[in-house]
Amino acid sequence: MTISGTHDYRCEPRRASRAIAAGLAILLAALLPLRSVPAQTASAADIDDRVAQALGFTSQTLSGKVLNAGLTFHWIGQGSRFWFRKAVAGGGDMFISVEAATGSQVPLFDTQAMAQALVSAGAPASSGVPRIVDASVAEDGRTIVIAVAKPDAACRWPQLYDKCELATQHYRCDLPAPACVALPDLPGADTLLSPDGRFEVHVRKHNLWLRDLRGGEERRLTSDGVAGFAYGEMHDQIETFAASRRRIGLPDPLLGIRWSPDGRYLIALRHDVRPFGKRLVLTEYLPPEGGAPVVHEKREAAADDAVYPAAALSVISVADGAIRQVDLDPHLFEDVAGRYFNAVHFGNGGPMTWDMDRRKLWLIGAKRGGKELRLIEVDLPTGKARSVVTERGLVPISLHPGGGSPNIAVLPKSRRFIWYSERDGWGHLYLYDLDSGKLLTQLTKGAWAVADLIRADEERGIVFFAANGKERGNPYNRYLYSVSLRGGTPKLLTPENADHALVAGSGSDGSISPIGDYLIDDYSTVSLADHFVLRRVDGSLVGEIATADISALAATGWKPPEPVTVKAADGRTDLYGVIYKPRNFDPARRYPVIEITYPGTWSKYAPNNFRGVFYGSAVMNAYAFAELGAIVVSVDGRGTSYRSAEFRNHYYGKDDATGAEDHVAAIRGLAATRPFMDLSRVGVTGHSSGGDGSLRAAMLYPDFFKVVVSGEGPTDYLTLPMDVAIERPLGVPDTPEIRAYYERIATRNMVSRLTPANKVLVIYAGADEQVPLQQGFQIFRAFQSAGFVYDELIVPDAGHWGGRHPYGVMRTARYFAENLGGPQ
Incomplete structure (x- = not known):
């Protein structure tokens, strides 16, 4: 079935790493002690x-002063027991087992x-x-595998985002009375274990090999893999960490x-990048090992290339080695399709659902630019494929408002599936016949909009x-809500006036x-730190599990940001957004204003939950900048997600991309009732x-934004690799008009x-693969050609941070x- 719609609306942290904390401590120690100097006579010492x-x-x-704001929970087997790990004041961790029926808690060990x-x-x-990095409890709850950091394991720059990747050794231990044995080193990311752990698949000379462990x-x-069209490689837009790794x-x-x-089967997706130059x-x-510079090159398509690399999808029978090429349009694995394919776990079965009784596979197909999405069914024994549903739009369409786990669920037993669409102007769930x-x-x-499909319970029809x-x-x-698969009025399950963070999936x-x-x-x-509560699925409360501890944070004089509407x-x-004030805020004084921005159609960024106050691209280090003696603003303007489709697509095709x-209007609106904001x-x-949005804002409104610090912002989208983050909000540059638009809006x-x-x-940053130094x-x-006096900083060892x-x-x-001064 094909859906055609106009869709024309043109009019989550880990604790601070020791490396970061140490680096900041060194910088802090190098600066002079705080003294009280009047802002109007600011000196170099006052700035220091x-x-x-x-x-x-x-x-x-600050986030290091909060305990247990990011707890994760793990169900044990198919029962009603789960476990979690929480930090203890004064140091150390506890591993807790919880019986859901009663809410009772006991130590896991x-x-x-x-x-x-x-x-x-x-x-x-x-x-x-021992330094325990990770743990996994077996389904029977009788054993646990624990990862312990190896000697001298430490984080260092550049890291993969905020993750601390440590070398570990694994041990299997009995529960509850622990007795442990060391396990062999687990395979790395360059191998893939079979579900039963007996086989591993890896790549050698561009082809797949199977090893019986x-x-x-x-x-x-396989034998047809070659350089540029190899197994185990893809033109994957999120594969931008080779240098960091x-x-x-x-x-x-x-x-x-x-x-x-x-x-029984392996499914392999690869892209042919041979036609594209390195x-x-x-x-x-x-390089951290010293010696000569290391050059990183790869074949990939950029936004200014006419076509996306052609894809090939294969089904491999592990028992007899038979390979069946899936008969599909080679350009159905563009846009988000590659990202979804590589996701190990995505939502309620997510973009890849298997029915081994019928030997069927369902996955997402997408065309470049995101204006066409499909649900594809593959018959594993024959490799035959069909499009179950196809949705098209005049602007990019999504299966999730924030680019996360796609809000679809295939229900093989009842021969139905759930599909997410904004065809009526809001993100909603639609039920289809699978056949x-x-x-x-x-x-x-x-x-209103569906944010996440948490779970579809096919047995209960909910x-x-x-x-x-x-x-x-x-x-x-x-x-959180529930609704019957027959339709009807959704039932509210989590009534507290707050943001409720839930994890999708049935695992x-x-x-x-x-x-x-x-x-x-x-x-x-x-302003309310995380509360973790246990409920029955009808919404009734069993009890509280844990609450984040902010006592160390409160001891600093910390105050939550002020929620604002403008x-x-x-x-x-x-x-909607927030403003941050310095701890010694005096409403009688006049403060400079700093906006932290992260515009984009793929999510929203101003915080509305506790962890978001400290993390997130829109507010990183907001409190630090407020402590300079400034008012810090973060607002989600039109052109961002989690509202209506019209709201998100408002700036599509406009020069104010x-x-x-909206940000200028918001700051002016806030200042109209807050005379302490000095515009x-x-x-x-x-x-x-x-980085792009901040520099662009200053270029469009130079008399308003007087000072800008732009970090790793793209300056020429045409020369960056094809990416949903570029072509979805800006369009595919496949016409002279759109190419001219790309040139016109390039900073x-x-x-x-x-x-x-x-x-x-x-x-x-010198080791940035997402926005390479060439963009800088x-x-x-451009600055030098124009004779514009500017300042620059290149951080040699950093990735995209x-x-x-x-x-x-x-x-x-x-x-x-x-350049902004302090309070006056």
């Missing part, structure tokens, strides 16, 4: 003092006895205590290969979903228990898309809009302190 004050309140530092058992098994230990026998599965000793992952749940990704001028592709009913409807905008208050707050890590009787709810606001540039649309006009001193900063072509009064610091050189050249490297944070804070 204010920057030192700011560096004590970075997101990394004796911590001291487990430490002794691990040491007896040879685990390395500092001060006699019991006897060690190997055999080749190399620098910390991690192998490249095996991409485009998935096992069937019964281990592109310089980056040069590691300072005919015929629409059966619209499960949800109204002027769908659980999170939605925002249905309840009064902040429309970004998510609540061990989902918020709903595997048997479907209980759910774990994590709710919070910007009008957009049209004077009608409500925008990131919606700067003669406004700065803006952001990272990545926010390298907008430098003339700046005035000599504007102060600009641009930050790039383009804006450097140069502005958030400790030195980058310090320079950002100093730049604002020097």
